[in-house]
Amino acid sequence: xxxxxxxxxxxxxxVYVVVALLPLVxxxxxxxxxxxxxxxxxxxxxxxxxPMRTGGWHGWAQSFADILKLMQKEDIVPASxxxxxxxxxxxxVFIGSYAAFxxxxxxxxxxxxxxxxxxxxxxxxxxxxxxxxxxxxWSSNNKWSLLGAMRSxxxxxxxEIPTALALLTVVMIAGTLNLQEINQLQTGWFWHWFVFQxxxxxxxxxxxxxxxxxxxxxxxxxxxxxxxxxLVAGYHTEYSGMKFALFFLAxxxxxxxxxxVASTLFLGxxxxxxxxxxxxxxxxVFWFLSKGMFFVIIQMWLRWTxxxxxxxxxxxxxxxxxxPWAFACIVGVGFWLMM
Amino acid sequence: MKEYFxxxxxSIWTVLVGMKVTFLHLFTPAVTxxxxxxxxxxxxxxxxxxxxxxxxxIGCFQCDMACPVDCISIETVKALPTDNLGTTSTGxxxxxxxxxxxxxxxxxxxxGLCVPPCPTECIKMTDVYEFSEYSRxxxxxxxxxxxxxxxxxxxxxxxxxxxxxxxxxxxxxTQPAASQVSPAAKPVQAASPSTSEPKKQ
Numbered sequence: 001x002x003x004x005x006x007x008x009x010x011x012x013x014x015v016y017v018v019v020a021l022l023p024l025v026x027x028x029x030x031x032x033x034x035x036x037x038x039x040x041x042x043x044x045x046x047x048x049x050x051p052m053r054t055g056g057w058h059g060w061a062q063s064f065a066d067i068l069k070l071m072q073k074e075d076i077v078p079a080s081x082x083x084x085x086x087x088x089x090x091x092x093v094f095i096g097s098y099a100a101f102x103x104x105x106x107x108x109x110x111x112x113x114x115x116x117x118x119x120x121x122x123x124x125x126x127x128x129x130x131x132x133x134x135x136x137x138w139s140s141n142n143k144w145s146l147l148g149a150m151r152s153x154x155x156x157x158x159x160e161i162p163t164a165l166a167l168l169t170v171v172m173i174a175g176t177l178n179l180q181e182i183n184q185l186q187t188g189w190f191w192h193w194f195v196f197q198x199x200x201x202x203x204x205x206x207x208x209x210x211x212x213x214x215x216x217x218x219x220x221x222x223x224x225x226x227x228x229x230x231l232v233a234g235y236h237t238e239y240s241g242m243k244f245a246l247f248f249l250a251x252x253x254x255x256x257x258x259x260x261v262a263s264t265l266f267l268g269x270x271x272x273x274x275x276x277x278x279x280x281x282x283x284x285v286f287w288f289l290s291k292g293m294f295f296v297i298i299q300m301w302l303r304w305t306x307x308x309x310x311x312x313x314x315x316x317x318x319x320x321x322x323x324p325w326a327f328a329c330i331v332g333v334g335f336w337l338m339m
Numbered sequence: 340m341k342e343y344f345x346x347x348x349x350s351i352w353t354v355l356v357g358m359k360v361t362f363l364h365l366f367t368p369a370v371t372x373x374x375x376x377x378x379x380x381x382x383x384x385x386x387x388x389x390x391x392x393x394x395x396x397i398g399c400f401q402c403d404m405a406c407p408v409d410c411i412s413i414e415t416v417k418a419l420p421t422d423n424l425g426t427t428s429t430g431x432x433x434x435x436x437x438x439x440x441x442x443x444x445x446x447x448x449x450x451g452l453c454v455p456p457c458p459t460e461c462i463k464m465t466d467v468y469e470f471s472e473y474s475r476x477x478x479x480x481x482x483x484x485x486x487x488x489x490x491x492x493x494x495x496x497x498x499x500x501x502x503x504x505x506x507x508x509x510x511x512x513t514q515p516a517a518s519q520v521s522p523a524a525k526p527v528q529a530a531s532p533s534t535s536e537p538k539k540q
Binding site for chain 2: 041043044045046047048049052301302304305306320321
């Protein structure tokens with residue numbers, strides 16, 4: 001893609017800026033839409049209506065009104081907060097989730113950076129989020145924030161392991177870490193997708209990855225870092241205005257990032273499910289975004305279905321269930337490949 | 340070991356059951372009533388904003404006395420024998436000018452205790468419940484139909500009449516046959532304290 005841009009703009013720096021800003025063109029409208037969608041889904045699952053008045057049709061403009069309000073709000077910094085860290089934390093969190101989009105292939109022709117360790121980069125850079133969360137919790141000088149941040153650190157570090165192991169199952173089948181190549185290996189009808197290959201190992205790995213990614217994005221049922229009923233709002237208790245909005249944006253960006261990784265590795269990414277039907281780079285964007293949105297909607301669905309886990313249950317799920325089963329998948333796929 | 344696998348199976352199964360429940364609720368009609376657009380019909384005897392029909396009010400203070408939060412304040416001025424205030428719809432003759440009939444609806448607790456004592460059934464609770472205001476003073480409703488000029492007029496007339504009666508009485512007292520006039524004059528003095536009482540508040 002950068003070759004194409006370089007042919008239009010002959011300034012290298014301008015090309016990089018455009019490439020860097022391109023995912024934002026998707027993330028910001030997506031986050032606004034997803035916030036609205038989540039509220040509507042939550043409401044209808046509870047037999048309510050949700051926002052109905054802003055903008056006319058089913059309150060479609062509610063997110064725009066919210067973001068307008070957040071931009072106007074006073075940016076309150078607690079008197080005894082660690083000012084520098086408090087200021088920096090939301091940006092670190094957002095950078096952590098945004099940087100992952102650099103290596104995610106939106107289509108065969110649309111990828112920020114087609115590096116050969118793409119998957120490794122995505123896993124590594126999204127772990128940066130925990131640093132930001134810990135910064136936010138520590139610098140707020142608030143016991144609830146710190147508790148939330150520590151829980152979050154414990155949770156994300158534990159769930160990195162089943163996540164990485166589940167993804168390794170696919171990497172063993174594909175034999176590459178390059179996300180674009182992984183996509184090309186799944187070209188064709190949907191039974192070429194890795195979920196349906198070497199059944200049932202990648203399928204189990206897919207479930208493990210999905211559960212673990214819920215924990216990594218701090219979504220319910222793994223939202224103990226921001227458990228409202230215990231910790232006010234967890235690590236972002238002391239944030240207001242645009243900084244709070246950045247945490248929010250980062251959460252939704254993260255939701256899409258893990259969904260994008262799931263759809264790239266297991267569900268064929270930008271490949272059409274029906275062979276050559278609606279194929280090509282332009283339809284690729286459509287398929288990729290719809291697969292991503294599908295998982296985002298499932299995350300929301302789970303959020304309004306399941307209650308929150310206890311901390312010990314959370315650790316049980318990670319260390320005693322997901323990790324051993326992920327290992328089992330790796331061993332199974334290993335034997336399959338050897339035979 | 341059996342328990343471990345059973346737990347895993349049960350957790351996956353119950354998650355799916357839960358997801359089915361929430362998915363079905365996604366399509367059940369919402370119970371929300373979109374209030375300003377859709378309004379439920381109130382029960383027949385709903386107690387909301389008070390209304391006073393001043394045509395029927397005889398200024399008897401029954402509602403004022405019944406009110407547990409003192410939100411009704413009434414002032415009356417006695418009418419002259421020559422004034423004709425008309426009758427209420429229940430046929431009672433009105434004998435008092437109701438110069439002030441204020442209800443502080445912000446204080447009102449909607450108990451409805453003021454309604455039954457009213458001898459002419461002129462105070463009642465309506466089904467109006469949307470009357471929010473930006474200033475609390477706007478919630479003091481003035482039901483009296485008299486203008487300030489009319490109130491002043493009624494007061495001056497009454498005091499002039501009272502003076503006239505007092506001089507007549509004094510003149511009658513000097514005469515030997517005064518005993519026939521005084522019983523008629525006395526109820527006027529007995530009634531005046533009750534009319535002047537609300538003015539002190």
